[in-house]
Amino acid sequence: MKRALVIDDEPLARMVVLEYLQQFTDQIEVLQECNDGFEGLKAIQQHQPDLIFLDVQMPKINGFEMLELVEQAPSVIFTTAFDEYAIKAFEAHAVDYLLKPFSKDRFNKAIEKYLAQSPAPAQQTKKTEELLDAVASSPAQHERIVVKTGTKVKIIPVQDVQYLQADDDYVSVFTQEGSYLKNKTMNFFEQMLDPRYFVRVHRSYIIAIQQITRIDPYEKDSHLAILKSGAKIPVSKSGYVKLKGVLGI
Amino acid sequence: MVTPQLSPSKLYSLFVACGLIWAGLLTYIVHSFGFIWYIALTDGIVNSILLAAACWLINNNLRYYQPGKGSYMNLLMWCLVLAGICTAGFRGIIPYLSSSQAYMNFIANSLTIRFCTNFLAIGWMAMISMLWYSQLDHKETEKRRSEAEKLARDAELYNLRQQLQPHFLFNSLNSINALIGFKPDEARRMIHQLSDFLRGTLKKDDQLLVPLSDELQHLNLYLDIEKVRFGHRLDTEISCDKHCGEALLPSMLLQPLVENAIKFGLYDTTEKVTVSIRGEIDGNNLVVMVQNPYDPQTSRPKGTGFGLRGVQRRLYLLFARNDLMETHQNDNIFTTIIKIPQVI
Numbered sequence: 001m002k003r004a005l006v007i008d009d010e011p012l013a014r015m016v017v018l019e020y021l022q023q024f025t026d027q028i029e030v031l032q033e034c035n036d037g038f039e040g041l042k043a044i045q046q047h048q049p050d051l052i053f054l055d056v057q058m059p060k061i062n063g064f065e066m067l068e069l070v071e072q073a074p075s076v077i078f079t080t081a082f083d084e085y086a087i088k089a090f091e092a093h094a095v096d097y098l099l100k101p102f103s104k105d106r107f108n109k110a111i112e113k114y115l116a117q118s119p120a121p122a123q124q125t126k127k128t129e130e131l132l133d134a135v136a137s138s139p140a141q142h143e144r145i146v147v148k149t150g151t152k153v154k155i156i157p158v159q160d161v162q163y164l165q166a167d168d169d170y171v172s173v174f175t176q177e178g179s180y181l182k183n184k185t186m187n188f189f190e191q192m193l194d195p196r197y198f199v200r201v202h203r204s205y206i207i208a209i210q211q212i213t214r215i216d217p218y219e220k221d222s223h224l225a226i227l228k229s230g231a232k233i234p235v236s237k238s239g240y241v242k243l244k245g246v247l248g249i
Numbered sequence: 250m251v252t253p254q255l256s257p258s259k260l261y262s263l264f265v266a267c268g269l270i271w272a273g274l275l276t277y278i279v280h281s282f283g284f285i286w287y288i289a290l291t292d293g294i295v296n297s298i299l300l301a302a303a304c305w306l307i308n309n310n311l312r313y314y315q316p317g318k319g320s321y322m323n324l325l326m327w328c329l330v331l332a333g334i335c336t337a338g339f340r341g342i343i344p345y346l347s348s349s350q351a352y353m354n355f356i357a358n359s360l361t362i363r364f365c366t367n368f369l370a371i372g373w374m375a376m377i378s379m380l381w382y383s384q385l386d387h388k389e390t391e392k393r394r395s396e397a398e399k400l401a402r403d404a405e406l407y408n409l410r411q412q413l414q415p416h417f418l419f420n421s422l423n424s425i426n427a428l429i430g431f432k433p434d435e436a437r438r439m440i441h442q443l444s445d446f447l448r449g450t451l452k453k454d455d456q457l458l459v460p461l462s463d464e465l466q467h468l469n470l471y472l473d474i475e476k477v478r479f480g481h482r483l484d485t486e487i488s489c490d491k492h493c494g495e496a497l498l499p500s501m502l503l504q505p506l507v508e509n510a511i512k513f514g515l516y517d518t519t520e521k522v523t524v525s526i527r528g529e530i531d532g533n534n535l536v537v538m539v540q541n542p543y544d545p546q547t548s549r550p551k552g553t554g555f556g557l558r559g560v561q562r563r564l565y566l567l568f569a570r571n572d573l574m575e576t577h578q579n580d581n582i583f584t585t586i587i588k589i590p591q592v593i
Contacts, residue, residue, distance in 0.1 A: 009515075010420065011480045012427035019430050036519050057416070059516045060544075081419035100423035155546065 002028045002115070003047060007040035007063070008055035008079065013100065017053050017079070020107045027115060037066035038153060049074050051114060056080040061153060064135045065146040067128065069153065071183070075124045077110050086135065093131040136192040145173055147180040154180060158197075162211045162229055164189055166204035176229070199246050201225060201239035209246060264304075271370070272297035284352055291346050299338050300367055303331040304374040311378040315386065328375055332368035336360060414508075417474075418447075424478050439477055446470040450501070461528050461535065462494035468507055468526070475511055482521055483511070489528035496528070496535035498589045499567055503537060505556035506585050510541035513583060517543045534588040543583045557585065564589075 004021075008014045014033050021028055031047045034040040036058050044052065054076050056063040064086075067073055078097040080086055090097040096110045117124070145156045156175055165172045170181045171189060190200050200206045211227040215235065218224040223235040225243070235243060276293030280286060307327065316324050343356060421443050428436035449467045465487060472485045507526065514522040520542075527538045557576070564573040568590055577584040 010424065010478050012424040012478065013420070015430075016423065016427040019427070038519065057516070059519045081423060082415040100419050101426040 001026075002050040004028050004030050004051040004053065005032055005034060005040065005043050005047065005049045006030060006053045007034040007037070007043075007058070007066070008053070009036050009058045010055070013055065013079065016101070017107075020104055021111075023108070024111055028111070037061040037063065040066050041069055041148075041153065042151075044070050044074065048072070051075045051077065053077050053079055056083055056086050061146050061155065064132055068132055068146060068182075068184070069148050073125050073128045075114060076128055077114065089131055089134045092134060093127050095127050095131050133188060133191070136188060145180075145182065147173060147182050149180060156180065158193060161193075161198075161208055162227055163205060163207040163231065163233055174229075174231070196246065199239070199243050201233060201235040201243055203236065205233050205235075205239075207233050209243070215240075215243070264301075268297050268301045271300065279355075282355060284349070284355070288347050288349060288352050292343070295342055295346070296335075296339055296363070299335045299342075300370055303335050303367070303371050307331060307371060307375045308378040311375065311382055315383060316379070324375055324379075325372075328368055328372045331371050332364055335367045335371075336364045339363065418443075420478060421474055428477075435477070439474065442470050442474050446474065450504075457500045458497040459500045460494060461489060461496050461498055461537070464498060464500065464503055465489060465494075465526070465528075468503060471504070471507065472511075472524075475515075479515060483515065484521065484523040486523060486525040486527075488526075493528045493530045493535060496530060496589070496591055498535055498537070499563065502560060502563060502587070502589075503539070505560050506537075506539045506587070509556045510539050510583070510585070513543045514541035531588070533591055535591055536586060536588050539585045541583050542581050543578070545578065545581065560587065 006014045006017045008017070018030060018033070021030060028051070031049060032043045034043050037060060040052070040054070043049075052074050054063045054067070056078060057080065058066075061069075063078065063080075067076065076095065078086070078090060078095065079100060079102070080097065081100040087097070087099070096113060098106060098110060143158055145158060145161065147154050147156060156173060160175045162174045162176070164186070165174065165179075166186050167181065169183065171184055171186060172179045172181055186200065186204065186206065189198075189206055193206065197210065198206050198208055207225055207227065211229070212225050213228055214226050216224045216226065218234070221237045223240050225233045225235050227233065272293040274293075275296055276286075276289045279292045280289035284292075310327075340356065340360065344353070421439070425436050425439050425443070428439060446467070449470065469487070472483075476483050476485070503526070507524070510524045514524055522542055525538075525540045527540075529536045529538075557574070561571070561574045564587065565571055570590075573589070574585065574587045576586075
C-alpha cells in the first residue's frame with residue numbers, strides 16, 4: 001500500500017485527484033489533503049509519504065520551494081495549469097506532471113507509471129533534485145530564498161541577503177537578522193542568484209556587491225572584501241577578477 | 250533602367266566606367282576631325298570631368314529631394330543650367346591647356362552641339378536618378394509599413410494572450426471538471442459564468458468608455474469564478490452608489506487592478522482574503538479604490554507589477570496625466586486608487 005498526500009490550494013482541484021484515485025483504493029491511500037506548501041511540508045515530515053500530488057502555484061511558497069525544504073523528497077506527480085517554464089523543466093527531467101484539466105486516462109497512466117517504477121524511489125528523488133536545480137535558474141525564482149528555521153519557514157527576499165558562506169553540505173545565508181542554513185550547494189546559489197548583483201568571490205563565498213564598502217589587499221594574490229555589516233570576506237585571485245568585471249573597474 | 254539589386258559600390262564603378270567611355274568617345278571624335286592626340290585627349294578629359302561633376306550634382310540633389318509631379322519643369326531648367334555651366338566652363342578652361350588656333354575655331358563652332366549633348370547626358374542622368382531614388386523610397390516605405398503592421402500584430406497577439414489568461418482559464422476548467430462529478434448544476438453555472446466573462450473580454454473595445462456599473466458587472470463574473478476556485482478563502486466587497494454607477498471609465502481598466510489584488514491577496518497570504526472595490530465621485534473625477542491584504546515581509550518591494558504599470562500607461566495615453574493612479578501600503582493592506590476625469 002502506497003501512502004500519498006494531495007497538496008493544492010484549490011479545493012476543487014484536490015477533489016479531482018481524490019475522485020480519480022478511487023479506482024486505486026487498494027494500492028494508494030490518501031493520508032491528508034493540504035491547502036498550501038506549509039501544510040504540505042508539515043504533513044510530509046509527519047507522515048513520510050511515498051507519493052505526493054503537488055500543485056506548482058500556491059500561496060506564499062510554491063511547490064518547488066516547498067520541495068526544496070523537504071529533506072527526503074517522496075515521489076512527486078506535479079499538477080499545474082499553465083507555466084511554460086515549469087513544463088519545460090518537467091520534460092527535461094522526465095518527472096511526471098499533469099496539466100490541468102487532465103483526463104482520467106492521463107491520470108491513470110501517471111499512476112501506473114509510478115506504481116511500476118516505485119521500487120526505485122532513490123532514482124525518483126534524484127530526478128526531482130535535478131528538476132529543482134533546473135527550476136532554480138528560472139527568472140521567477142531569482143527573487144527570494146526559502147529557508148527553514150526549526151519548524152518555521154522563512155522567506156528571504158534576495159535584496160536582504162548580504163552574503164552566503166559554504167558550510168559543509170549546507171550554505172549559510174547571511175542577512176541583517178542573522179544567518180540561515182539551507183541544504184543546497186554553492187553552485188546551486190551561483191546559478192540561482194542574478195550575476196549582476198551577486199558574485200562568487202571565493203570557493204566558499206558569494207557576496208552581494210551592494211554590500212561592499214571596500215576591498216583591501218590581503219596576503220599574496222588575495223583580497224578581503226569589507227561589507228557594510230563589517231564582515232570580512234576573503235576574495236580569491238579568480239574571484240577578484242570576476243568582481244572587477246562586475247564592478248567595471 | 251538600372252536594376253535595384255546593384256550595390257552602391259558597383260553603381261559607383263559603373264558611373265566611373267561611363268565617364269571613361271564618354272571621354273574615350275570624345276577623344277576619338279575630336280581626333281577624327283584631324284587634331285593631334287594631345288588636344289583630342291585634353292578635350293575628352295576636360296569635357297568628361299565637367300560633365301561628371303554636373304551629373305554627380307544632379308544625382309545628389311535628387312537623392313535628398315524628390316521633385317513632385319508638378320515640378321518636372323524645374324528639373325528641366327536645372328539640366329539646362331548645368332549643361333550651360335558645363336559648356337561655358339569648358340570654353341573657359343581649354344585656352345589654358347591648348348593654344349592651337351584651329352582648335353579654338355573648332356571649339357567655337359562646336360559649342361552648340363556640345364551644349365546639346367551635355368544637356369542630353371545630364372537629363373539622362375537626372376531621369377535615372379529620379380527613378381532609382383523613387384524606387385528606393387518606395388521600398389523603404391514598404392518596409393516601414395510591414396514593420397508597423399508586424400508590431401500591431403504582435404501587440405494584438407499579446408493582448409489576446411493576456412485576455413485569455415491561460416492560468417485562470419485552465420484552472421477554471423479544472424474546477425468545472427471537478428464539479429461535473431458531484432455538483433453538475435454548479436458545473437453548468439460555472440461554464441455559463443466563464444463563457445459570459447470570456448465573451449465580455451473578447452468583445453470589449455479598449456477605446457470605449459463604459460459606465461462603471463457595466464464594468465463592475467463584468468468584474469463580478471470574474472470574481473464569482475475565482476470564488477468557486479478558492480472556496481471560502483476569497484471574499485469580495487463591492488460598493489458604489491447609483492450616482493457613480495453612471496460615471497464613465499475606459500473599458501477593461503479595472504480588470505488588471507482586480508487581477509493584481511486577487512493575485513497578491515491569494516498568493517501572498519494563506520488566510521482568508523477580502524478584496525474590496527469602492528467607487529466614489531470626487532468633484533469632477535470618478536475615484537475607484539481597490540484593496541487587498543498582502544504580506545510586507547515577502548512581497549517584493551517593487552510592488553507594482555506589470556498589470557499596474559499597464560493601467561498607468563493607459564491612463565497617461567488617454568488623459569496625458571501621470572497623477573491618476575497611486576498605490577499605498579499600510580497595515581498589511583495594499584490600496585490602489587485611480588482617478589478618471591469625467592468629461593462633460
